[in-house]
Amino acid sequence: MNADNRHLESKKIIVLGGDGFCGWPTSLHLSNVGHEVIIIDNLSRRNIDNELEAESLTPIQPMGTRLKVWKEISGKEIKFYNTDIALEYDHFLKIINDEKPDVIVHFAEQRSAPYSMKSSKNKRYTINNNMNATHNVLCAMVESGLDIHLVHLGTMGVYGYGTAGMKIPEGYLDIEVETEAGERVKQQILYPTNPGSVYHMTKSQDQLLFQYYNKNDRLRITDLHQGIVWGTNTKETRQDERLINRFDYDGDYGTVLNRFLMQAAVGHPITVHGTGGQTRAFIHIQDTVRCVQLAIENSPSYEDKVMIFNQMTETHRVRDLAMLVSELTGGEIAYVSNPRNEAPENDLHVRNDLFLSKGLEPITLDEGLLQEVTNVARKYAHRADHSKIPATSTWTKDQLPGVPKEKITDI
Amino acid sequence: MNADNRHLESKKIIVLGGDGFCGWPTSLHLSNVGHEVIIIDNLSRRNIDNELEAESLTPIQPMGTRLKVWKEISGKEIKFYNTDIALEYDHFLKIINDEKPDVIVHFAEQRSAPYSMKSSKNKRYTINNNMNATHNVLCAMVESGLDIHLVHLGTMGVYGYGTAGMKIPEGYLDIEVETEAGERVKQQILYPTNPGSVYHMTKSQDQLLFQYYNKNDRLRITDLHQGIVWGTNTKETRQDERLINRFDYDGDYGTVLNRFLMQAAVGHPITVHGTGGQTRAFIHIQDTVRCVQLAIENSPSYEDKVMIFNQMTETHRVRDLAMLVSELTGGEIAYVSNPRNEAPENDLHVRNDLFLSKGLEPITLDEGLLQEVTNVARKYAHRADHSKIPATSTWTKDQLPGVPKEKITDI
Numbered sequence: 001m002n003a004d005n006r007h008l009e010s011k012k013i014i015v016l017g018g019d020g021f022c023g024w025p026t027s028l029h030l031s032n033v034g035h036e037v038i039i040i041d042n043l044s045r046r047n048i049d050n051e052l053e054a055e056s057l058t059p060i061q062p063m064g065t066r067l068k069v070w071k072e073i074s075g076k077e078i079k080f081y082n083t084d085i086a087l088e089y090d091h092f093l094k095i096i097n098d099e100k101p102d103v104i105v106h107f108a109e110q111r112s113a114p115y116s117m118k119s120s121k122n123k124r125y126t127i128n129n130n131m132n133a134t135h136n137v138l139c140a141m142v143e144s145g146l147d148i149h150l151v152h153l154g155t156m157g158v159y160g161y162g163t164a165g166m167k168i169p170e171g172y173l174d175i176e177v178e179t180e181a182g183e184r185v186k187q188q189i190l191y192p193t194n195p196g197s198v199y200h201m202t203k204s205q206d207q208l209l210f211q212y213y214n215k216n217d218r219l220r221i222t223d224l225h226q227g228i229v230w231g232t233n234t235k236e237t238r239q240d241e242r243l244i245n246r247f248d249y250d251g252d253y254g255t256v257l258n259r260f261l262m263q264a265a266v267g268h269p270i271t272v273h274g275t276g277g278q279t280r281a282f283i284h285i286q287d288t289v290r291c292v293q294l295a296i297e298n299s300p301s302y303e304d305k306v307m308i309f310n311q312m313t314e315t316h317r318v319r320d321l322a323m324l325v326s327e328l329t330g331g332e333i334a335y336v337s338n339p340r341n342e343a344p345e346n347d348l349h350v351r352n353d354l355f356l357s358k359g360l361e362p363i364t365l366d367e368g369l370l371q372e373v374t375n376v377a378r379k380y381a382h383r384a385d386h387s388k389i390p391a392t393s394t395w396t397k398d399q400l401p402g403v404p405k406e407k408i409t410d411i
Numbered sequence: 412m413n414a415d416n417r418h419l420e421s422k423k424i425i426v427l428g429g430d431g432f433c434g435w436p437t438s439l440h441l442s443n444v445g446h447e448v449i450i451i452d453n454l455s456r457r458n459i460d461n462e463l464e465a466e467s468l469t470p471i472q473p474m475g476t477r478l479k480v481w482k483e484i485s486g487k488e489i490k491f492y493n494t495d496i497a498l499e500y501d502h503f504l505k506i507i508n509d510e511k512p513d514v515i516v517h518f519a520e521q522r523s524a525p526y527s528m529k530s531s532k533n534k535r536y537t538i539n540n541n542m543n544a545t546h547n548v549l550c551a552m553v554e555s556g557l558d559i560h561l562v563h564l565g566t567m568g569v570y571g572y573g574t575a576g577m578k579i580p581e582g583y584l585d586i587e588v589e590t591e592a593g594e595r596v597k598q599q600i601l602y603p604t605n606p607g608s609v610y611h612m613t614k615s616q617d618q619l620l621f622q623y624y625n626k627n628d629r630l631r632i633t634d635l636h637q638g639i640v641w642g643t644n645t646k647e648t649r650q651d652e653r654l655i656n657r658f659d660y661d662g663d664y665g666t667v668l669n670r671f672l673m674q675a676a677v678g679h680p681i682t683v684h685g686t687g688g689q690t691r692a693f694i695h696i697q698d699t700v701r702c703v704q705l706a707i708e709n710s711p712s713y714e715d716k717v718m719i720f721n722q723m724t725e726t727h728r729v730r731d732l733a734m735l736v737s738e739l740t741g742g743e744i745a746y747v748s749n750p751r752n753e754a755p756e757n758d759l760h761v762r763n764d765l766f767l768s769k770g771l772e773p774i775t776l777d778e779g780l781l782q783e784v785t786n787v788a789r790k791y792a793h794r795a796d797h798s799k800i801p802a803t804s805t806w807t808k809d810q811l812p813g814v815p816k817e818k819i820t821d822i
């Protein structure tokens with residue numbers, strides 16, 4: 001059974017960060033399957049492009065054009081509010097009170113680990129934006145008195161990946177502790193995190209916010225711990241070039257697979273950091289939008305704790321991906337030194353039974369990769385700015401003694 | 412051996428929040444034993460008094476007077492900067508770069524659980540102030556490139572107190588996890604928290620910040636998980652009435668024992684919430700300042716993880732304290748319904764071996780209580796505003812279904 005056909009009842013859904021890489025195709029998908037969609041976004045991601053003098057490889061259109069075209073093509077209206085949910089709480093609350101959504105999908109955070117590490121200003125922006133954004137969402141849910149289901153996008157990267165060969169579970173860990181009396185008692189705790197960047201740390205702090213508001217105010221929350229998203233388009237964004245999704249390839253926002261594809265397409269060497277021995281979890285953007293839909297349709301009840309799902313479909317070693325892309329394109333691989341403070345090689349075992357059990361039929365790299373090379377990377381290669389390809393953020397101050405090599409990931 | 416006499420080398424110490432209840436006597440104590448002390452405070456606590464139309468029972472003097480008198484009495488100079496460390500990062504960094512401290516003691520957070528729960532504005536202020544304050548401290552330490560030891564004040568309340576009869580350890584928990592291969596592997600994790608208010612949650616988030624910056628930038632950090640502080644004066648603040656410390660008795664900032672003392676002194680019934688079966692950990696303000704000194708003198712090295720100590724000296728059930736105060740003063744006890752979302756009765760087992768092993772000789776309730784009643788509560792009873800005595804914050808929106816009774820504490 002395909003997730004798209006399982007739609008049961010139309011809901012009113014606010015998508016926070018609906019102008020972004022995941023948020024835009026999710027908004028269109030949810031609108032397409034019959035939900036009423038409202039986007040809130042402060043366009044900070046486009047402003048960061050200005051700051052970094054970088055640009056999406058694909059020619060993304062302004063929000064006004066995007067929504068007009070979608071209306072023409074689908075007959076469906078998506079409302080848009082340009083609001084900063086971290087800084088404009090009163091306006092944000094008013095939107096919630098006026099629109100009375102059934103669901104809020106929360107993508108609206110600064111999501112690049114390298115960007116979060118560029119300077120003390122970037123670290124501080126990431127903490128301030130992400131903490132206040134998430135907390136304002138929770139506050140507004142409580143203050144509105146409405147019964148809203150929150151779906152948040154987290155990352156599997158909070159775990160620092162693959163400690164001690166453990167299978168990354170879906171959110172919780174069963175432990176045994178010893179009491180004063182010497183008895184062993186079972187407890188379930190949030191799976192301990194090991195964030196490798198300020199960005200990842202905000203996701204780890206988000207988890208505490210969710211746990212608290214779920215416990216104290218009985219908020220219904222689903223937290224999707226996503227792998228690295230690859231691909232560009234979905235069924236909906238493919239319908240008109242003006243609906244095209246963003247494709248980041250710069251050293252800060254470009255994630256590993258999209259960077260490889262684009263490097264190959266423009267004849268740049270495929271740059272692998274270190275040995276490329278890091279294993280990462282991946283998901284195609286088409287599956288992201290389906291998983292969010294599944295999460296919306298399987299909402300928790302008041303008695304449930306925060307529901308945490310791993311949102312990924314396959315794991316690969318970075319150098320294997322590079323070789324795959326190299327075979328497909330004839331591009332040559334260059335091994336460069338790693339700007340990150342991370343372990344050179346790691347395994348990764350992820351549990352993702354939940355989404356599979358709910359009917360997800362994943363798009364695999366084997367199927368999607370060639371299409372991506374031909375229809376996106378090669379097609380828009382002329383728009384690439386080669387100077388933006390190298391990664392420039394460094395992780396720690398070199399003069400500090402004893403800084404250990406730690407595990408870290410992109411997203 | 413008394414902690415006061417163990418002073419080895421003079422350090423330059425910045426006290427963040429040095430105008431507050433703990434920060435002021437700590438600043439004087441550190442100055443007195445020979446350290447060079449610099450206070451940073453934005454006076455937000457005095458401004459909150461204005462907002463709540465409440466006042467310290469004791470007549471605290473403005474910072475200018477406090478420092479002038481200290482200079483007269485001790486011959487020692489304490490510098491003061493009125494700066495908001497959460498909002499004025501550039502100024503804060505400049506102070507660090509100019510002063511080049513060896514140690515930063517960080518008291519500068521919004522510290523009342525009831526205040527943090529009063530309204531959505533208060534929740535948001537607490538998150539924004541505490542997250543940015545702590546993160547700015549860490550950022551400035553990294554950006555300055557100086558080798559600074561951070562001593563932070565946390566609270567034992569992050570654990571929600573006494574889950575499953577466990578002894579509250581000093582920060583970490585050893586667990587065993589199962590790997591993919593079915594082996595059992597030992598790991599040490601941050602002791603899982605169970606915060607009962609937005610205030611407590613910020614302390615739990617602080618822990619993640621410390622763990623991250625310790626790991627990534629090798630910052631040297633001591634986190635003191637403090638119990639409820641009681642008492643008013645220390646050796647130094649007693650030297651002149653104009654050096655007197657604050658004594659909060661209002662429903663938001665007054666902590667349990669000080670509220671009892673003051674109620675008894677003014678002839679108000681000693682109000683116990685619920686059955687008074689909650690067990691809490693306590694420490695006298697004189698011991699707080701000594702523990703901070705001990706923490707400064709026992710600084711971690713680069714290789715150490717964040718050092719976490721429990722800073723408390725005895726535990727008591729709330730109703731036993733009420734009875735103690737009642738016996739001492741003849742005051743009558745009134746049991747009122749509990750405005751908090753917490754368990755009615757709990758045990759508490761706390762590990763505090765570390766401070767005891769380092770030479771702390773605690774002041775016990777038996778010794779200090781009568782003095783406090785006579786020299787503070789009775790002496791300043793005429794300054795009390797009786798209308799400020801009841802606690803008014805409530806913890807959850809009643810209309811939300813299924814809200815459970817959870818464990819919570821004052822500080």
Ligand SMILES: NC(=O)c1ccc[n+]([C@@H]2O[C@H](COP(=O)([O-])OP(=O)(O)OC[C@H]3O[C@@H](n4cnc5c(N)ncnc54)[C@H](O)[C@@H]3O)[C@@H](O)[C@H]2O)c1
Nearest residue numbers: 017019020021022042044045084085108111153226229411
């Ligand atoms: N892209 C990935 O590979 C990936 C992987 C795992 C998790 N995630 C998570 O999914 C979410 C979305 O990621 P993305 O790749 O779409 O990122 P993105 O940067 O493309 O989109 C985020 C959107 O949120 C908006 N935004 C940020 N702060 C805001 C604020 N304060 N107020 C209003 N809008 C704000 C931005 O303008 C942007 O349009 C993030 O939380 C990210 O951590 C992404």
Ligand SMILES: NC(=O)c1ccc[n+]([C@@H]2O[C@H](COP(=O)([O-])OP(=O)(O)OC[C@H]3O[C@@H](n4cnc5c(N)ncnc54)[C@H](O)[C@@H]3O)[C@@H](O)[C@H]2O)c1
Nearest residue numbers: 428430431432433453455456495496519522564637640822
């Ligand atoms: N008082 C207790 O019983 C107790 C118990 C456990 C832990 N603690 C912790 O000890 C610390 C100090 O507690 P306290 O009782 O002295 O509180 P307090 O409110 O009396 O003092 C805090 C001081 O910090 C200042 N401050 C707050 N935010 C600031 C900012 N952004 N910039 C500059 N200054 C700022 C305030 O003006 C105030 O003077 C707190 O972190 C608290 O959580 C206190």
